[in-house]
Amino acid sequence: MLAFTLRRALQAIGVMIAVGIIAFSMFRFAGDPVNQIVGLDTPAAEREAVRKSLGLDDPVPVQFVRYFINAAQFKFGISYQFRQPVSNLLIERMPATLELATCATILAMVFGILMGVYSALRRDSFLAKVFQAVSLIGISLPTFLIGILLIYLFAVTLGWLPSFGRGDVVRIGWWTTGLLTVSGLKALIMPSITLGLFQMTLIMRLVRAEMLEVLRTDYIRFARARGLTTRAIHFGHALKNTLVPVITVAGLQFGSVIAFAIITETVFQWPGMGLMFVQAVQNVDIPIMAAYLLMVSLIFVTINLVVDILYTVVDPRLRSTISRPA
Amino acid sequence: MSDAVVPRKAETVAPRAAPGSGWLRRAIESDLFYSFRRSRLTMVAAAVTILFFLLAIFASVLSVQNPFDPAQLQLMNSRISPLWTADGQSPFLLGTDEQGRDVCSAILYGLRISLVVGVLGVLLAGTLGITLGLIAGYVGGATDGLIMRIADVQLTFPAILIALLINGVAKSVFGNRLDAMSTLAVLVFAIGLSFWVQYARTVRGSVMVEKNRDYVAAAQLIGLPTPVIMLRHVLPNAMGPILVIATINLALAVITEATLSFLGAGMPDTMPSLGTLIRIGNNYLFAGEWWIVAFPGLALASLILAINLLGDWLRDALNPKLR
Numbered sequence: 001m002l003a004f005t006l007r008r009a010l011q012a013i014g015v016m017i018a019v020g021i022i023a024f025s026m027f028r029f030a031g032d033p034v035n036q037i038v039g040l041d042t043p044a045a046e047r048e049a050v051r052k053s054l055g056l057d058d059p060v061p062v063q064f065v066r067y068f069i070n071a072a073q074f075k076f077g078i079s080y081q082f083r084q085p086v087s088n089l090l091i092e093r094m095p096a097t098l099e100l101a102t103c104a105t106i107l108a109m110v111f112g113i114l115m116g117v118y119s120a121l122r123r124d125s126f127l128a129k130v131f132q133a134v135s136l137i138g139i140s141l142p143t144f145l146i147g148i149l150l151i152y153l154f155a156v157t158l159g160w161l162p163s164f165g166r167g168d169v170v171r172i173g174w175w176t177t178g179l180l181t182v183s184g185l186k187a188l189i190m191p192s193i194t195l196g197l198f199q200m201t202l203i204m205r206l207v208r209a210e211m212l213e214v215l216r217t218d219y220i221r222f223a224r225a226r227g228l229t230t231r232a233i234h235f236g237h238a239l240k241n242t243l244v245p246v247i248t249v250a251g252l253q254f255g256s257v258i259a260f261a262i263i264t265e266t267v268f269q270w271p272g273m274g275l276m277f278v279q280a281v282q283n284v285d286i287p288i289m290a291a292y293l294l295m296v297s298l299i300f301v302t303i304n305l306v307v308d309i310l311y312t313v314v315d316p317r318l319r320s321t322i323s324r325p326a
Numbered sequence: 327m328s329d330a331v332v333p334r335k336a337e338t339v340a341p342r343a344a345p346g347s348g349w350l351r352r353a354i355e356s357d358l359f360y361s362f363r364r365s366r367l368t369m370v371a372a373a374v375t376i377l378f379f380l381l382a383i384f385a386s387v388l389s390v391q392n393p394f395d396p397a398q399l400q401l402m403n404s405r406i407s408p409l410w411t412a413d414g415q416s417p418f419l420l421g422t423d424e425q426g427r428d429v430c431s432a433i434l435y436g437l438r439i440s441l442v443v444g445v446l447g448v449l450l451a452g453t454l455g456i457t458l459g460l461i462a463g464y465v466g467g468a469t470d471g472l473i474m475r476i477a478d479v480q481l482t483f484p485a486i487l488i489a490l491l492i493n494g495v496a497k498s499v500f501g502n503r504l505d506a507m508s509t510l511a512v513l514v515f516a517i518g519l520s521f522w523v524q525y526a527r528t529v530r531g532s533v534m535v536e537k538n539r540d541y542v543a544a545a546q547l548i549g550l551p552t553p554v555i556m557l558r559h560v561l562p563n564a565m566g567p568i569l570v571i572a573t574i575n576l577a578l579a580v581i582t583e584a585t586l587s588f589l590g591a592g593m594p595d596t597m598p599s600l601g602t603l604i605r606i607g608n609n610y611l612f613a614g615e616w617w618i619v620a621f622p623g624l625a626l627a628s629l630i631l632a633i634n635l636l637g638d639w640l641r642d643a644l645n646p647k648l649r
Binding site: 014018019026108136137139140141142143144145148149151152156163255256258260262263265267277278280281282284286289293296297301304 | 362394479482483484486487491493494495496498577581583585588589590591604608610612614616619625626630631633635
């Protein structure tokens with residue numbers, strides 16, 4: 001168990017180093033950083049001074065180590081467009097993205113599980129067919145089209161919900177939250193639905209497939225033979241056993257929810273990290289792009305690691321297979 | 327099923343004299359075509375997909391103007407609503423946008439760009455993935471470890487993020503003033519590099535199974551060079567799943583291209599794809615000019631839905647477990 005945890009942790013560190021090399025090469029080799037910082041008519045001597053102050057004359061490995069040490073302390077350099085430290089910009093915008101991603105994930109899990117269970121238990125009902133159709137549409141409609149559709153319906157035509165921004169936010173320490181104000185909650189509805197819809201269809205399909213599989217197993221038949229109520233069989237026995245893979249997938253998907261927030265945040269002009277990243281790509285602001293890549297990778301790798309370890313805790317069958325060969 | 331098998335056996339013997347028609351006959355009487363004819367939804371999806379491809383190919387014949395040519399656009403014709411509404415005007419079936427561009431023509435040309443980027447992206451991803459997968463599976467050892475490790479790392483990240491990063495880096499390397507054709511090449515490159523992993527994994531898996539078979543040993547014994555064995559003997563046996571992945575990936579590639587263009591990191595306004603048209607149209611949504619965004623969106627959604635349905639069918643039809 002310990003060996004497994006250590007091995008996974010080492011792998012995670014390896015991935016982070018690989019991503020770090022990519023981020024560094026983007027920063028260092030994709031265009032000249034000096035040109036991005038100084039104006040067009042800056043004299044050569046001044047350019048040289050900037051070059052020296054950035055340490056661009058040192059050997060590349062030295063630069064890489066320095067970049068890495070700085071990144072580990074969340075120093076990602078200065079943004080080309082905002083002329084501010086990238087880490088400040090990221091921290092300022094992180095709460096917005098995390099709130100959105102969390103709401104979307106909760107929404108996706110609640111409705112995904114409900115719809116999945118229903119369509120597994122009542123396979124041929126009309127509603128189950130509707131759910132199947134919705135899931136096909138959820139996979140086929142690009143995220144931004146769903147967002148535009150919702151805006152047209154609820155913001156332009158009906159005027160019920162705001163079409164952009166976060167509404168009023170409350171500041172708690174360095175964290176800003178929109179969950180405590182009415183306008184903040186209203187602003188959260190459409191982006192969460194847009195972001196969560198794809199995950200919802202994914203979870204729904206998964207729950208449906210797992211439920212159908214579990215309902216065929218012997219222990220369910222045995223539970224029926226014991227004369228348990230249908231409710232106890234379906235929810236006490238079957239659903240409980242489908243939830244392990246569902247929670248794993250939902251956990252692993254949290255990383256891609258954050259990445260897909262790029263699209264949702266652009267549609268709704270949601271002031272999060274994703275919107276900043278898109279603007280950085282448009283304006284070729286490499287420090288922000290590199291920092292965003294590192295931050296997102298860190299979140300991804302951490303989630304993967306935690307899920308892997310939790311999985312062995314939750315499912316004893318895996319534990320025995322892991323500890324044996326070591 | 328059984329009543330379909332009997333006539334097939336009788337007829338495959340007869341037309342062997344004409345090799346051309348024999349090939350066609352074999353295709354028509356295959357299990358794949360049989361399952362195709364039995365699913366009405368799949369036939370509709372195939373028809374819609376073919377229709378979209380034809381519309382894209384004959385875009386210049388079918389449209390009333392060339393939306394890429396500024397000389398053909400007249401500001402007098404801007405913001406006309408679709409033909410069937412009260413303010414509709416004659417040649418503009420689906421209305422016009424801010425610059426007097428015919429929405430219908432723009433969709434046809436945009437469809438062409440979306441499909442070109444999608445198909446080329448899938449081809450690039452497939453070539454890359456199949457090559458790396460063949461090498462990894464056949465050579466094994468450290469090469470396999472390296473390729474698959476890269477694949478693992480890349481699979482952690484969503485394709486859209488990777489494509490956006492490649493796009494940003496390309497912009498930074500080539501400067502911000504890429505012309506439309508180079509942007510298209512960058513998009514193809516970004517999509518190709520984002521989607522190769524699935525092919526590589528699938529091909530590697532099949533190759534690992536196939537390479538221990540007797541026919542591979544026989545091919546090695548008669549002295550065939552390794553590349554020939556891999557391409558002519560091993561690869562054809564891994565083709566089924568690749569076809570499924572390619573179909574589903576075409577939908578994903580079209581979505582990715584549209585998303586990149588929507589985010590402003592794809593095709594420019596001067597040579598719009600469907601995604602660019604949706605981004606432009608999105609700006610006029612609040613002014614009540616819904617048609618500028620609605621029709622490109624509808625075209626994109628139905629194209630993706632049709633390709634996805636085809637992919638779903640192909641996956642089930644080629645899966646022997648489901649028969």
